[in-house]
Amino acid sequence: MLQDTVTVHGGYALTSPATVTPTPSKNAGLPLLAAAPCVGVPVLVHSVPSSTDIRTLVELMQTAGLSVAIEGRSLVSSPEHARGMVGDLSSAVRIRASYYLVPALLGAYGRADLPWPGGCDIGQRAMDLHFWVYAAFGDSSTTGIGGYTVEAGSAVGTVRIELPFRSRGATVAAALRAVVARRRLVLVWPNRSPEVETLVNALNLAGYPAVFDDDTLYLEGDAAPTAAQWRVPGDKIEIGTLLCAAAATGGRVRIGAVEPAHLGSFVPALHTLGFDAVTGIGTVELDASRTGLSADLVAVADLEPGGLDADFEPLLMVLALGRAGHHLFGDAINPGRHGHLLPQLARFGAHITTESAVRCRLRGPQALRPAQARATDIRTGVAVLLAALVAPGESRIEGLAQVARGHEDLLGVLSSLGAYIQHEVPA
Numbered sequence: 001m002l003q004d005t006v007t008v009h010g011g012y013a014l015t016s017p018a019t020v021t022p023t024p025s026k027n028a029g030l031p032l033l034a035a036a037p038c039v040g041v042p043v044l045v046h047s048v049p050s051s052t053d054i055r056t057l058v059e060l061m062q063t064a065g066l067s068v069a070i071e072g073r074s075l076v077s078s079p080e081h082a083r084g085m086v087g088d089l090s091s092a093v094r095i096r097a098s099y100y101l102v103p104a105l106l107g108a109y110g111r112a113d114l115p116w117p118g119g120c121d122i123g124q125r126a127m128d129l130h131f132w133v134y135a136a137f138g139d140s141s142t143t144g145i146g147g148y149t150v151e152a153g154s155a156v157g158t159v160r161i162e163l164p165f166r167s168r169g170a171t172v173a174a175a176l177r178a179v180v181a182r183r184r185l186v187l188v189w190p191n192r193s194p195e196v197e198t199l200v201n202a203l204n205l206a207g208y209p210a211v212f213d214d215d216t217l218y219l220e221g222d223a224a225p226t227a228a229q230w231r232v233p234g235d236k237i238e239i240g241t242l243l244c245a246a247a248a249t250g251g252r253v254r255i256g257a258v259e260p261a262h263l264g265s266f267v268p269a270l271h272t273l274g275f276d277a278v279t280g281i282g283t284v285e286l287d288a289s290r291t292g293l294s295a296d297l298v299a300v301a302d303l304e305p306g307g308l309d310a311d312f313e314p315l316l317m318v319l320a321l322g323r324a325g326h327h328l329f330g331d332a333i334n335p336g337r338h339g340h341l342l343p344q345l346a347r348f349g350a351h352i353t354t355e356s357a358v359r360c361r362l363r364g365p366q367a368l369r370p371a372q373a374r375a376t377d378i379r380t381g382v383a384v385l386l387a388a389l390v391a392p393g394e395s396r397i398e399g400l401a402q403v404a405r406g407h408e409d410l411l412g413v414l415s416s417l418g419a420y421i422q423h424e425v426p427a
């Protein structure tokens with residue numbers, strides 16, 4: 001059983017003896033799993049991670065009467081939709097991605113009743129764009145204090161939607177609604193993150209032609225589908241975590257099964273900080289003994305294609321603390337995150353100047369000292385683990401259930417690189 005508190009003995013270089021294969025990704029897996037009951041054909045999804053949020057989504061689909069089952073590390077989805085009854089979906093409040101369930105529920109029952117998305121307490125989790133997407137399909141939505149209801153409409157023909165910004169959640173909602181409604185979709189300003197591109201490739205494999213053309217996604221939701229097998233890709237955030245862990249502790253790591261393009265502007269950020277991260281075909285490696293001079297880093301989360309994924313920003317903040325320069329950080333996408341992250345890093349002695357709720361600056365290098373800290377959300381949790389691995393001495397980290405929401409066994413992976421992490425045995 002996972003214990004919620006660990007002691008991290010920091011100050012040791014993390015080095016992988018062999019090439020590390022990343023664990024499959026939560027954030028790429030969630031849309032694929034939600035898509036499986038939408039496509040109208042049998043689907044087998046391979047490499048499903050068993051992080052808590054993924055397990056919650058699968059349980060929710062089963063409670064909703066959708067025909068999905070976990071077999072080993074795969075999800076098997078059969079086209080016969082409902083068992084006829086939707087059970088209690090109140091645990092949907094535990095994850096943000098519960099909103100990915102709406103299209104499958106509309107397909108199975110013609111309506112979706114869900115609590116508001118929850119998960120990490122990192123800012124408002126608005127769904128206005130999702131409702132706007134459903135309205136474009138002719139669906140009607142009503143909202144209340146505890147949750148919302150979407151009821152399926154009966155409109156036909158091509159649906160054209162222009163998003164005001166590249167929301168990942170709204171893009172997934174539009175794509176899944178199009179295949180459930182069997183309608184052509186023209187979506188302007190789609191999100192083009194690797195997680196969405198993975199979903200679009202999966203829909204292609206299931207016989208729904210889908211293509212990005214500059215700033216538009218074209219999806220033939222009315223095509224004839226075919227049974228498909230999908231695979232959840234390796235977790236780009238875990239890859240980033242291991243690169244930062246090796247870099248920050250003066251170690252070395254080589255990671256395989258990597259799609260370097262999925263790392264977006266994360267690798268250039270490592271270069272700015274002076275680290276020689278080298279990408280190859282399906283690999284990325286970093287040897288901190290080859291570190292050069294660092295320059296000022298600007299790490300501002302961005303939804304534009306190739307922009308910095310917000311979930312990389314806390315990792316880069318810890319890394320930058322050890323590197324010379326004036327470094328700027330921003331995450332307006334998760335506007336509550338700095339409010340959790342900065343106080344936890346301050347416990348390690350980090351001096352970070354808040355410019356606004358979503359922007360901060362720091363001047364490096366700064367030495368970190370061991371601390372007692374809390375994983376208040378997934379990425380703050382990983383950031384404090386990194387800080388603890390850097391700070392020489394014993395740190396105590398609480399709240400690891402948050403990290404387990406996004407990672408199947410991050411502590412195990414870090415331990416395989418030589419991290420010395422002890423689980424606290426409850427009295």
Ligand SMILES: CC(=O)N[C@H]1[C@@H](OP(=O)(O)OP(=O)(O)OC[C@H]2O[C@@H](n3ccc(=O)[nH]c3=O)[C@H](O)[C@@H]2O)O[C@H](CO)[C@@H](O)[C@@H]1O
Pocket residue numbers: 027030096097123124125126127128129130131166167168169170191195303309310311332333334335
């Ligand atoms: C499950 C999952 O994959 N979560 C990721 C996803 O979150 P998420 O799916 O929420 O990301 P979106 O791109 O949809 O949302 C980005 C921003 O837009 C706002 N918004 C979104 C929809 C809407 O209808 N109205 C609205 O105002 C959100 O509150 C947020 O501030 O992308 C984020 C940005 O890369 C990541 O940090 C999250 O880890």
Ligand SMILES: C=C(OP(=O)(O)O)C(=O)O
Pocket residue numbers: 027053095096097118119120122311378379406
């Ligand atoms: C915030 C995250 O996920 P979610 O949006 O699912 O809470 C995350 O993965 O860090």
